[in-house]
Amino acid sequence: MSRMRANLRDWRATVLNRHRMLLAAKTAVAAAIAWAVVPLLPFVNNEYSYYAPFGVLVVMYPTVAATARTGGQTLLGLAIGIGLGVGALGATEYFDIPPVIPLAAVVAVGVLLGGIRHLGAGRDILAVAAVFVLLLAGQAGADDYPLSYLVTMGVGVVVGLVVNLVVVPPLYFQWAGGKLTTLRETTGGFLDTLADHVDDPEPAQVDAAVAHLDAMTDEVRREVTEADDSARANPRGKRHLREQEDNARRLHSMEQTVAATRDLAEVVAGRNPAALEDMTDTARARFAEAIRACAQLTDTAIDDDSLDTRLRDANDALEAYLNELPSASVTSSTKAQRIEPAIFLRRIIDASAPFASADTTDGPAPDTPSG
Incomplete structure (x- = not known):
């Protein structure tokens, strides 16, 4: 019983401390703002606006510096992954090869590039972005997917950074x-x-x-x-x-x-x-x-x-x-x-x-x- 009480105290200290609650509130606000802003942007398909809140979640860290660092790394990894996916999609259409071959190649190259330490948080999203572009951009009417994907994620990253910087920037x-x-x-x-x-x-x-x-x-x-x-x-x-x-x-x-x-x-x-x-x-x-x-x-x-x-x-x-x-x-x-x-x-x-x-x-x- 005492062990359960100790675990409960630890849980409260970890999850319900004021710093974590502030981060949760700011993340929620940033996600809502990003979702509302995306439809106002030109050259972006609103169908993919859900990536904006996702961008907020990816980069919203307890500190401003970590948010900025993670945001830059995420956008770099995302851009490389999108470029890889677009290249694989073009090769598929040009050489008329079975989709499974470029899919396997994209996954392999994406995982290899994910080993670049300087990409930081971008390492985790690189291969995922490449696969998304390869599978979704090839669908009918999805030609604007790569640009929309990059822009909407970028909106989430920028909104997350601004909110974290402006709304009670945390000190620990x-x-x-x-x-x-x-x-x-x-x-x-x-x-x-x-x-x-x-x-x-x-x-x-x-x-x-x-x-x-x-x-x-x-x-x-x-x-x-x-x-x-x-x-x-x-x-x-x-x-x-x-x-x-x-x-x-x-x-x-x-x-x-x-x-x-x-x-x-x-x-x-x-x-x-x-x-x-x-x-x-x-x-x-x-x-x-x-x-x-x-x-x-x-x-x-x-x-x-x-x-x-x-x-x-x-x-x-x-x-x-x-x-x-x-x-x-x-x-x-x-x-x-x-x-x-x-x-x-x-x-x-x-x-x-x-x-x-x-x-x-x-x-x-x-x-x-x-x-």
Whole structure:
């Protein structure tokens, strides 16, 4: 039951968020406008006006830049496909060959041309356009089909771009910032869990949490990239440069934190036995305290007044852990492995340090244990 509620919350967050609803409303308006405009155009058969709303659907993306990019690629792919279909139709009539031969040739060539990466979204429509022209333009009274097809789709593309640009051009910095906050809180919670399992590792639980964290990081990276994309060709973008810069810094920090947390999880899960070998009970306790201090630091927002204090606490906890490391590790051949947990903790602390005051960023370097 709880799983169903969680899935329902995820569905609502994905489908019924305000950005998606705005996109749906703008797409509907653009499709209606495109449908109404096409009959007013000269040299276009109204019979094919349904391609105009289809053009809107093809190019209506959450960001203005993506809509413009996709629109250009779609029209280019469409033009190439129409040209291919017209050429195949002419060859069929000139050489009087069975239609199945040019059909197979058009499909094969269209699929091959679809491998051109620079065509982007146009790759998907190229072969389809060629087949449509070959099959439909050859019908009686359909000589104007290729031009009508291209123009009506073009109308849809242009209307979609204009509507997306004029009607509340979207910016996703706040949305991406919220995703970064969720990632930060999740990572802090996972570190707290690791601290609880220093003496009682549960590899399966750790693996599941790491996989979830990696998937969330990939999702957040995409959200931040889309937010950056939303500022391109957007008249509102220049007013939000600070948010864009903050998100970029936060993403860089979280990528470092997640990477170090993943490495730390390998230690806690027992996959690097030498790292915890010969560690006293006191050292293990200090290790857990250092992880928990890093969890609290990671869980602190960059504009939180307590960030400086928690950064100092994390540095102090790391130093206390270093002081409790067994002195045997100084001369042991496994010294590098035994110092690794401190290195991972240092990286987590360093990832948050740029957001704190300059006088709180100095901390112990995990070189040689002093105890």
